[in-house]
Amino acid sequence: MMESKWPVAEQARFLKRSGELLSRGYSLAEAIESMTFYLEKKRKDEVIRS
Structure with a gap:
């Protein structure tokens, strides 16, 4: 890798934005998925592959 x-x-x-979503009741998977909408393609691919 x-x-x-x-x-x-x-x-x-x-991490801050993910934490904010978690504190609002989102699951970790939902928070990460939601965050990927705002990432550039390179970062999105890195998060998805992890």
């Missing part, structure tokens, strides 16, 4: 480094600010933004 090729390792890709996300900038720290991008990681923080993804």
Whole structure:
């Protein structure tokens, strides 16, 4: 698997927004799926493959 480094600010933004969705009652899978709509294609592919 090729390792890709996300900038720290991008990681923080993804985790913060995911956490907000979790606190609103979304499951982890739903939160991640929802977040992928706002990611660029490269990042979306990385999340889906993980």
